[in-house]
Amino acid sequence: MYNILALLFKYIFIIIIYLFIFSIIRLIYLDISGMKYQSLDDKAYLKLINRKDSLPFKIEEYYIIDKELTFGRHGDNDIVVKDPYVSKKHFKIVEDEDEYYLEDLGSSNGTYLNGDKIYDIVKLNDGDIIKAGQIEFLFVNRK
Amino acid sequence: MKRLLSQSPRNLLFLFQVLGITLLLINKGRATDRLTLGIVAGLILVIYLSNYILTKISKGDNYIFLITTMLASIGIIMIYRINEGLGIKQLVWISMGIILFFFTYFIVKKIRIWEKLSYIYLIGAYFLFLITFIFGDKRHGAINWVNIGNFSFQPSEIIKVLLIFILSSYYSNKERWKEFNKYSSYYLMGIVYSFIALLFLQRDLGTAMLFYIIFAAIQFIYEDDRKLIFINIALIVVFGILGYLLFDHVKIRFQAWINPWRYIERQGYQITQSLFAIAEGGFFGKGLGLGHPDFIPVVYTDFIFSAICEEMGIFTGIGIIMLFMIFVYRGFKIAIAQRNEFYRILALGISILFGAQSFIILGGVIKMIPLTGLTLPFISYGGSSILSSFTALGILQVCSEEIKSKEELDEAGD
Numbered sequence A: 001m002y003n004i005l006a007l008l009f010k011y012i013f014i015i016i017i018y019l020f021i022f023s024i025i026r027l028i029y030l031d032i033s034g035m036k037y038q039s040l041d042d043k044a045y046l047k048l049i050n051r052k053d054s055l056p057f058k059i060e061e062y063y064i065i066d067k068e069l070t071f072g073r074h075g076d077n078d079i080v081v082k083d084p085y086v087s088k089k090h091f092k093i094v095e096d097e098d099e100y101y102l103e104d105l106g107s108s109n110g111t112y113l114n115g116d117k118i119y120d121i122v123k124l125n126d127g128d129i130i131k132a133g134q135i136e137f138l139f140v141n142r143k
Numbered sequence B: 001m002k003r004l005l006s007q008s009p010r011n012l013l014f015l016f017q018v019l020g021i022t023l024l025l026i027n028k029g030r031a032t033d034r035l036t037l038g039i040v041a042g043l044i045l046v047i048y049l050s051n052y053i054l055t056k057i058s059k060g061d062n063y064i065f066l067i068t069t070m071l072a073s074i075g076i077i078m079i080y081r082i083n084e085g086l087g088i089k090q091l092v093w094i095s096m097g098i099i100l101f102f103f104t105y106f107i108v109k110k111i112r113i114w115e116k117l118s119y120i121y122l123i124g125a126y127f128l129f130l131i132t133f134i135f136g137d138k139r140h141g142a143i144n145w146v147n148i149g150n151f152s153f154q155p156s157e158i159i160k161v162l163l164i165f166i167l168s169s170y171y172s173n174k175e176r177w178k179e180f181n182k183y184s185s186y187y188l189m190g191i192v193y194s195f196i197a198l199l200f201l202q203r204d205l206g207t208a209m210l211f212y213i214i215f216a217a218i219q220f221i222y223e224d225d226r227k228l229i230f231i232n233i234a235l236i237v238v239f240g241i242l243g244y245l246l247f248d249h250v251k252i253r254f255q256a257w258i259n260p261w262r263y264i265e266r267q268g269y270q271i272t273q274s275l276f277a278i279a280e281g282g283f284f285g286k287g288l289g290l291g292h293p294d295f296i297p298v299v300y301t302d303f304i305f306s307a308i309c310e311e312m313g314i315f316t317g318i319g320i321i322m323l324f325m326i327f328v329y330r331g332f333k334i335a336i337a338q339r340n341e342f343y344r345i346l347a348l349g350i351s352i353l354f355g356a357q358s359f360i361i362l363g364g365v366i367k368m369i370p371l372t373g374l375t376l377p378f379i380s381y382g383g384s385s386i387l388s389s390f391t392a393l394g395i396l397q398v399c400s401e402e403i404k405s406k407e408e409l410d411e412a413g414d
Helices: A002-033 B009-028 B034-057 B063-082 B084-110 B118-135 B155-171 B174-180 B184-201 B205-222 B226-246 B248-258 B269-281 B304-337 B341-365 B383-399 B406-413
Strands: A044-048 A062-064 A068-072 A091-096 A099-104 A111-113 A122-124 A129-132 A135-141 B136-139 B142-148 B151-153
Touching: A002 B009, A002 B063, A002 B304, A099 A111, B009 B034, B009 B063, B034 B063, B034 B084, B063 B084, B063 B304, B063 B383, B084 B383, B118 B136, B118 B142, B118 B155, B118 B184, B142 B155, B151 B155, B155 B174, B155 B184, B155 B205, B155 B341, B155 B383, B174 B184, B184 B205, B184 B226, B205 B226, B205 B248, B205 B341, B226 B248, B269 B304, B269 B341, B304 B341, B304 B383, B341 B383
Parallel strands: none
Antiparallel strands: A044 A062, A044 A135, A068 A091, A091 A099, A099 A122, A111 A129, A129 A135, B136 B142, B142 B151
């Protein structure tokens, strides 16, 4: 009696172990494929110019601009960076009829476009460099 | 039933444990006492809950603990089948291991001065070697056990975790150390070689090999002075040949590996019995309780893998190897994602530790490399081994989370 049970169970054990391995691999696969690999063609986006590992805080390499994008140290912004030279609400980029505009939100250290401090809303062109604190972004718009 | 089988690994693990225990209880026949049943039920519950709670309290990796508890369950079922008394002890060790895992997790997470304690790790390691030589007890040809009262443990299990801490604290601050002394990495190499020499004197060849692999791998990744890596490789070749020529116990291991059949009565006995057991099992095994794993000497520690292959089949054996591979893969991924240099090297070291340790002993029992006594992490019987493995796992769990620097913590405070 026991022998039959043992014979049956050995197959069940192997099946369970492999299902277990399979389910873990599947979860890991979902984890990896969940990462952002969106295509950047025909989209406007900001590209980080600094080397990512030279900045002592968390930041992404690319930020896609969708209608509006805010940047600052506070958690409500679309881009949150823990750079001490960045204000709580630093700047924002707004889209209007396929054109993109940059606006400083009263930051203490200012926002620079191609090296000049901005005071008013300015239009962004492809290849412009936006600087805030230690961070430099390249604006890309290839529509 | 269908919901239980639906792809959640936590439920599959639960099902596996329940079925395994049921089968074992039927196998042992007579009524098992209530205490054992209580411990078994308790542990199954603890493992299930731990896996659940961990996803809530830790933002890091959820898979490493799941994989290790699966390995531990396979181990317990096998050990309990070979020897009931040891099986119950192993249940207690695993429960303590899980407690230690959570304890380590919180301690390492809360205290933030680990990278500055290089000298303390160093002194601790030498101190442990010293007590091994004073209180050391000879078992299975190696002097690596310390008995204090009724309690005995293997100091080398603690030293290997300390070694990873030493290497991490050195390489994460290597600029400062190099400024302090130009030849500091030579000194580090000297220290690691002194560890290896001491282990060699204790005849603990497996652990010596493990230490060398961890050191060589981390040095290969982080050492700027590339010349040193070649020196390291050249030295180990020289010492390996010298060791073979000068020490009989190295020679015996090597000969037993080249041709165990010639020495089947003595040196080759273990390895041939292990090969017989694996061959006997075939693809699906003999069935739990129907084989003869007790023919192999020290089956519940070093040769647990052969016993598993005999009774649960080569497929389970391959499954175990795959579980270790996924585990090491997760470990490397944790190391790559970690931004803090110290914790990154720590994660790397621990992944290499588990990968290398399982490779050395699995390779040994299937006669792929010379056999050296080491435990299979999480599966083999043994208090020291289980506790140190779960401690290392706790550290790896911390490494899998985002470690905030001090400035960031202050920022979050206001």
